[in-house]
Each structure stands twice: as C-alpha cells, then as structure tokens.
Amino acid sequence: MNTLEKEVEVIEGDVLVSMTDVKGKITYVNDIFCQTAGYTREEILGKPHNIVRHPDMPKVIFKVLWDALLDGKSVSAFVKNKVNGGGFYWVRAFVAPVMVNGTMSHIISYRRRIEDSQKEVLSSLYGTLVDYERRHSVKESYQFFMDFLDERKLNYREFLNRISENKQVTNVDALNIDLTHAKVDHLILSINIQERVKRGEKNFEVTKPCCCKVGKWIESLSGTSMSHSREWRDFVSSHSVFHNSMQLYANGQTSILAQAKEDELKIYESLQKVIDITK
Numbered sequence: 570m571n572t573l574e575k576e577v578e579v580i581e582g583d584v585l586v587s588m589t590d591v592k593g594k595i596t597y598v599n600d601i602f603c604q605t606a607g608y609t610r611e612e613i614l615g616k617p618h619n620i621v622r623h624p625d626m627p628k629v630i631f632k633v634l635w636d637a638l639l640d641g642k643s644v645s646a647f648v649k650n651k652v653n654g655g656g657f658y659w660v661r662a663f664v665a666p667v668m669v670n671g672t673m674s675h676i677i678s679y680r681r682r683i684e685d686s687q688k689e690v691l692s693s694l695y696g697t698l699v700d701y702e703r704r705h706s707v708k709e710s711y712q713f714f715m716d717f718l719d720e721r722k723l724n725y726r727e728f729l730n731r732i733s734e735n736k737q738v739t740n741v742d743a744l745n746i747d748l749t750h751a752k753v754d755h756l757i758l759s760i761n762i763q764e765r766v767k768r769g770e771k772n773f774e775v776t777k778p779c780c781c782k783v784g785k786w787i788e789s790l791s792g793t794s795m796s797h798s799r800e801w802r803d804f805v806s807s808h809s810v811f812h813n814s815m816q817l818y819a820n821g822q823t824s825i826l827a828q829a830k831e832d833e834l835k836i837y838e839s840l841q842k843v844i845d846i847t848k
C-alpha cells in the first residue's frame with residue numbers, strides 16, 4: 570500500500586454513475602464520475618472499466634462481482650479506485666445487469682462515499698487478501714475469502730451489511746488474544762529455563778510450540794485467514810526469534826539472556842499490532 574497517495578474524498582450525496590457493455594467497456598459516465606476519477610468523458614468512454622482499478626484492490630472482489638453479473642444478478646462491493654494522475658477514492662459500488670428479453674444488454678453501476686471507519690476495516694482486510702494473492706492463484710484466493718466468510722458465519726451479502734453497520738469483520742480469531750496472559754506465560758517459561766540452566770541442565774528443547782501457551786495458540790490458528798496477515802506473520806516470527814535466543818541460552822551460552830529479554834519485548838510490540846488490526 571502506498572501511504573503517500575492522496576485521498577480524494579467523495580462528497581456526501583454525490584453519486585458516481587457509469588455504464589458498460591457486457592464485457593465491462595465503459596459506455597456512459599456522469600459528470601461526478603469524471604471529476605472524481607480525473608478523466609474527461611472523451612478520455613474514458615470506450616475504455617475497459619479496469620482503467621480505474623487500484624492495485625490495493627484484491628482480485629477476488631472482482632471475481633465475486635463478475636460471477637454475480639454473469640449470473641444475471643446485481644451485486645455490491647466496497648471499492649478503492651484510482652484517480653487519473655495520482656490518488657484514490659473509496660466508494661460502495663452497486664452494480665446491476667440490465668436484461669432485455671432475457672439477455673444482458675448492458676451493466677449499470679452507481680457509487681457513493683463510505684465512512685473512514687469502514688475504509689480502515691477494508692484496508693486491513695483487502696491488504697491481507699492482496700498479500701495472499703501475491704502467493705496464490707485466483708482460485709485459491711477465492712477459496713481463502715470464502716473460508717474467511719465461513720469462519721465468521723457470514724455470506725458475502727451479510728459481510729457487506731456488517732461493514733455498512735460499522736461492525737468489525739477482520740480477524741475475529743484474534744479477539745481472544747490476551748497480551749497479559751502471553752507475558753505471564755513467557756515470564757514463567759524464562760524463570761523455568763533459568764532455573765534449569767542453574768541446575769546444570771543443558772541442551773533441553775525450548776523452541777517447540779508445546780513449550781509455551783503462546784506457541785500452542787499460534788499453532789491452533791495456523792491456516793485461519795488471520796494467520797496470513799502481515800502483522801500476524803511478524804508476530805509469529807518475533808516469537809520464534811525469542812525462543813531461538815532462549816534455546817541458545819539453554820544450550821549454555823549464558824551471555825545470550827539479555828538478548829532474549831530484548832527479543833521478548835519485540836513479541837509484545839508485534840502482538841499489539843495484531844490486536845490493533847482486530848479493532
């Protein structure tokens with residue numbers, strides 16, 4: 570995500586309208602669409618609608634959109650669009666096929682502004698989806714998104730409704746995170762390891778997930794949609810770094826204990842970031 574990009578605010582009450590042929594080539598746009606997207610009518614007519622596509626948009630959202638349209642159904646989506654010459658704007662788009670004598674003649678869409686709180690939730694979720702799509706096929710991403718909704722017992726329409734109602738949809742798995750619990754758990758583990766080292770024990774294993782509750786918790790959430798977010802991966806990696814430092818200490822390299830303490834603090838910093846994205 571390019572955080573330096575300028576956001577263009579869509580004004581309350583403004584409706585951005587566009588129409589396409591059945592392939593998604595633009596056949597009509599209203600003035601507000603042109604002004605917001607930064608195109609003259611002449612520049613945009615006849616162009617494919619992906620001319621306004623922003624790279625932060627997950628492919629899977631457009632798959633859901635086109636699947637519905639090709640099935641003759643109307644559909645809605647939260648979309649971040651690109652502004653010609655730089656910048657972006659967020660909207661909720663309503664898109665509907667127009668049927669004439671049972672066949673699709675064209676497709677019409679209108680868009681309205683959305684709230685900042687909704688943009689925040691969507692930026693986090695779309696970021697996770699785009700990240701996932703970098704390493705997976707569209708089919709896999711589609712399954713990933715469907716699993717994400719299933720885990721929350723939502724269908725796509727209910728998902729849209731929740732966002733509209735300003736309800737949280739990202740990372741509900743993470744809601745049972747307890748920062749204090751994680752700290753106490755690692756404190757007990759560290760004391761235990763120090764005692765064992767003092768007793769002269771050497772080379773005992775402290776890196777396996779069974780060593781601590783946080784490790785078990787990480788394992789139990791493996792494969793869930795949250796586990797693919799960048800914040801989660803950073804947290805898991807800082808947790809491993811800490812255990813590796815403790816392992817060196819357990820192996821008899823006593824000087825490493827101070828390093829392990831520093832590494833431990835990094836776990837909580839990154840865990841806090843995971844907690845932040847669940848709000």
Ligand SMILES: Cc1cc2nc3c(=O)[nH]c(=O)nc-3n(C[C@H](O)[C@H](O)[C@H](O)COP(=O)(O)O)c2cc1C
Pocket residue numbers: 587588589592593617618619620621622623626631635648650662664676677678
């Ligand atoms: C009527 C209509 C309106 C659309 N509006 C948008 C839009 O506002 N932004 C957008 O990125 N894609 C929009 N699309 C979807 C695009 O056709 C395209 O699927 C999407 O930009 C992804 O492009 P890509 O498949 O080339 O990556 C719209 C499609 C239709 C049929």
